[in-house]
Amino acid sequence: MVVMKFGAAAVSDASRINDLVRVVRHAVDEGQALIVVCTAMPEVTNLLIGAARAAARGNLATAEQARRALWQRHRTLAERLVADEWERETLYQSWADLLKSFDRIVRALATLGEHSPRSSDAIAAIGERFIGLLLAVALRRAGVAAQLIDGAELIVTDDHFGNARPLPEETAKRARARLLPLAQSRIVPVVTGYIGATRQHLTTTLGRGGGDYSATLIAAALDADEVVLWTDVAGILTADPKLAPEARTLPELSYLEAAEIATLGAEVLHPRTLTPLAHRNIPLHIRNLAQPDMPGTRVVAEPCISSDTARTIISAPAISLIEIAMSPLAAAELGWAPELAVRVLAELTNCGIEVLTFAQSFSERSLLLAVRTADVEYAYERIETCLLPERENQALRTISLRSPVALVAVLSAPGSAYLAPRALASLARVQATVLAMVHGNASHHLSFIVPEEEMGSVVRALHRDLMMG
Structure with a gap:
């Protein structure tokens, strides 16, 4: 069958x-x-x-x-x-x-x-x-x-x-x-x-x-x-x-x-x-x-295993970034804490919105989320509602949007070496604007968020240097 x-x-x-x-x-x-x-x-x-x-x-x-x-x-x-x-x-x-x-x-x-x-x-x-x-x-x-x-x-x-x-x-x-x-x-x-x-x-x-x-x-x-x-x-x-x-x-x-x-x-x-x-x-x-x-x-x-440095390069356009920034002047109990990230992520998940990737910075008291552009308006509304207490006590500084952006990810072949330095050299050569980066050690992948208009040049550079170089 x-x-x-x-x-x-x-x-x-x-x-x-x-x-x-x-x-x-x-x-x-x-x-x-x-x-x-x-x-x-x-x-x-x-x-x-x-x-x-x-x-x-x-x-x-x-x-x-x-x-x-x-x-x-x-x-x-x-x-x-x-x-x-x-x-x-x-x-x-x-x-x-x-x-x-x-x-x-x-x-x-x-x-x-x-x-x-x-x-x-x-x-x-x-x-x-x-x-x-x-x-x-x-x-x-x-x-x-x-x-x-x-x-x-x-x-x-x-x-x-x-x-x-x-x-x-x-x-x-x-x-x-x-x-x-x-x-x-x-x-x-x-x-x-x-x-x-x-x-x-x-x-x-x-x-x-x-x-x-x-x-x-x-x-x-x-x-x-x-x-x-x-x-x-x-x-x-x-x-x-x-x-x-x-x-x-x-x-x-x-x-x-x-x-x-x-x-x-x-x-x-x-x-x-x-x-x-x-x-x-x-x-x-x-x-x-x-x-x-x-x-x-x-x-x-x-x-059958390939010997390429990278196995494949994934590109996903039509993505939006949402950045949540807390005030550095807020009282410690009102400022950034992991609990806020948990609350925001749980709110979006419960609303059926897929978070493609996220990163938080304790030094900048911020959370960066990537969602599909089709979902960004609703995601923004839900985050605003979720963080209303922080907005009212002025602990929340801004919720900002950047769109459109693209996710470009490189998955390495098992046992391959030097993925990160070679990928970063490729991006430098085409003067790519890297808005966020995630390096997965366990799964051997490297992901970048770049402006959508740069997605094509980034993918071509990575493919040329990692797949054909």
Whole structure:
């Protein structure tokens, strides 16, 4: 059995969905038992969460714009992919039912004047449910027996809304009971990724990019032979080929290396994706949907090791820095303390906002946080609320923003030496502005925050000096 997960790029337009259908049809024709896991169209999750936050602030116009955009983007796809008018109208009715849920949530948020991670999860899940309905129809029209299965039926989680933790034993029991009979009947389940539910049947999400995690949880539950992530890149490369055209595909990585790459911000993997697979020694294969004959990258327990100084360079744009500075004149009991950092980080985590990296300075009495630009406005609001007592007693000096910035991280090969001096020499040569730096001794990585406009030159310099020098 193979679990295939298709990322946002695979559902970005009608031609990509046709590629997806051909890949699935070919696998079915070859006799493979198959599970398909899907994710929302690009930027739809941000659109929906933004609508929830806007509604809570009383901005119903923004929520209505998001509703129209959601409908129009999917309707455009349906008009190109579903020729039969009856099938298309049936699909539209299913989408209309989902929009009724959207409307109920938006009205409730506007009435309450605030929103929670629980309400964000309920509205964010609509994106996967929209595209899942369309994919099931598109596959059936191509002759593939396909049935939509909501991820909330399979993945049981705790109630940490926004970044829920799955309960493996209960998830495995549900997944086997629901999916194995379909697979044995040669029906392809189309599972909405990213979504789970508590034992009380409240919708949760697995964190940004959680569709990968959904796929590997299902694979572990079913003891699958392999998980294939179909993306818009030819596996994991030594750098983003859009920034470093000479970047090459890494043929193999270990579970540990791939997990570190995901943790450092690579969009190709969710940070928790590898854990279910490593426990059962299930290979992960990352492939390019537009080039299905290319080998891509395999993630296995014992890969062939490269001798490069660095294994890969990760770059993540669209990031914002938030700096919290306390007054140096505040009384000792009101000034900077680790407890403040704990309180801020806990507030953001509880609100479902992922902190990509952070650093605190006791000498400067400050805390520096990196979050996605899509989350920065809400993060700022929550920090302001969290530190209101410090604002009132004048212990808080400033909360400042810097945007846009980028995260650039270098992951070294096992046993390689001189990563830090060579990387810093590269940055000096291109006169990079380093806003923050983290050196991970245990995991052999080096991360930098730089202005977004410098990201390209930094990645090219590092790739040239570390990968090709």
